[in-house]
Amino acid sequence: MKPLEPGDARQAGRYRLVAALGEGGMGRVLLGVAPDGRLVAVKQVHAEFAHDARFRGRFRQEVQASQRVSGAFTAAVMDADPDAATPWLASVFVTGPSLKEAVEATGPLPVDAVRRLAVGLATALTEIHRVGLIHRDLKPGNVLLTGDGPRVIDFGIARATEGGADLTGTGGLVGSPAFMSPEQAESRPLTPASDVFSLGGVLVMAATGRGPFTGATTAQVLYNVVHAVPDLTGVPPELRTLVEPCLAKDPARRPSPQRILDFLGPVAPATRPWPEAVHRLIEVQDTAVRTALSWPAPEPVPAPPRRRRWFPVVTALASVAALAVGSLGAVLVATADADPPTAGANLDPTSLETLRRTDPCRVLDQVTVRDVGKLGAVPDSGYLDRCDYRTKSGEKISVKLGDQIYVEGGRPTEDLDGRPVLFTEISGSTCDASVQVPAQPELGVTALAETCTLAKTTLAKVLERVRGGAGYDLPPGTLLAADPCAVLDRTAVAAALGPVREVKPSRLRECEWTAATSLRLTFDKGYSTVPDDGSPVDLGGVTGTRHPVGDSCALSWNHRRIDATRTEHVRIFASKTGGGACDAAVAFGTALAKALPRA
Incomplete structure (x- = not known):
């Protein structure tokens, strides 16, 4: 974790940026703080992608799909702006080293820890595949080991960089060669089974400290992925029975994530699921985050004078x-x-x-x-x-x-x-x-x-x-003219969220309440053809879709059809430390659905 440089941006959308977490092939990751105090990981896309219109279109689509992923073992995407000069997305920040960092620092994981890792990763893939995404870059660097289990990051985003050498820099090859599937290495069409192959490679690395396919060059690694038998030397027998079918060259022979979960069965609850050396790394990161939050912001770099009329830069x-x-x-x-x-x-x-x-x-x-x-x-x-x-x-x-x-x-x-x-x-x-x-x-x-x-x-x-005057046409039941902060009175909001300490519009069609439960309400434009996912919930005649995400909960529904593909959409995002966010979101949503104009 490094301090920001004087010339670095201090804000990405609503998020204040405080430190640099790292940098990868697609972008830079920074620690950010939301207005309600929650920490987020903000990924800013590299300029080489940002300047490509095709990338922006794919990035927008993948972000929208990724925001529907809500599994317990994923770091949920909270917000994004694919149209910014530097496109970015913000996901839930969790403290913990990547699997790659943990193994390099402390050595391979014991069997019980690898088994727990496998359950978490298979659960995450189940959620990712459920919304129609394929991760495409499941690797040790994209798996975080947190204090309560693994988290998969960057789901679905790798696809945005597909489209040719001008975007990927590797002749259109997207992913990490040592952990990609044979069909991915050969640029063949992918199915969710591709992620299962990557899962097998990740588990081998976790158990042995190295992947199942090695080579002196990238070309050799790719050849081995497609043609060679995986090297499972050192993989314990009880894990070998799991990873071998995952690494089958034929996608049809690989187990589904649900079959993997059925094979592994439940894992025992644990307050410290990893070896003590890994938990010490987590504690070190906790300390680093607290330190970073106390760093003063560096002085901005003054702008150079202009040729014509100079003015102080704002x-x-x-x-x-x-x-x-x-x-x-x-x-x-x-x-x-x-x-x-x-x-x-x-x-x-x-x-x-x-x-x-x-x-x-x-x-x-x-x-x-x-x-x-x-x-x-x-x-x-x-x-x-x-x-x-x-x-x-x-x-x-x-x-x-x-x-x-x-x-x-x-x-x-x-x-x-x-x-x-x-x-x-x-x-x-x-x-x-x-x-x-x-x-x-x-x-x-x-x-x-x-x-x-x-x-x-x-x-x-x-x-x-x-x-x-350049107004919208306002058909019956539309939300276009509605003030999201005024649809429900303070009494109704307090009944759902607890005593309200602050209420303010955070955007034109968005309002935030700070109470025992913090909640953000957004009226936006959604896709009418996107299938429902998550858990359906009755809001008193309106069916919403609920997505619990740790101490947070997302609830949404389509309000009024705009045309064949778009609707006016209602989104609620609630957060409450200690649980209960979904109960508050449903209570708020039920009251809101009754108060909204009828479409």
């Missing part, structure tokens, strides 16, 4: 933002071309009520913006309060309504109609311009473009158009 980081990729530019005072507002409209463009009723894909669609011409909305961005646009030359411009903005130091020196403008240049390649929402200053109206000049020009046009 360092801002936007939460769950759709960020474009482009080039630097100087910030100049700019005005928008005149498009007449809707007759009779004179709305406050920074009012939460106005923004909730505004369709971000109507604000600038077929509207002319100075210097780039007429914009066209990108169909179905997947969000209710943001939209991407393209210019005739293919440049990308994004609009966000009521999303989080994070300001660190400095003061803006420019304004629009008396409103201060906050500028942020992301990764030296894009710029966003934001004005704050007076009722909730951490939220803002934002335009993102290739230069700060264009971002401000676009923002001026956005404010003008919102003031003139």
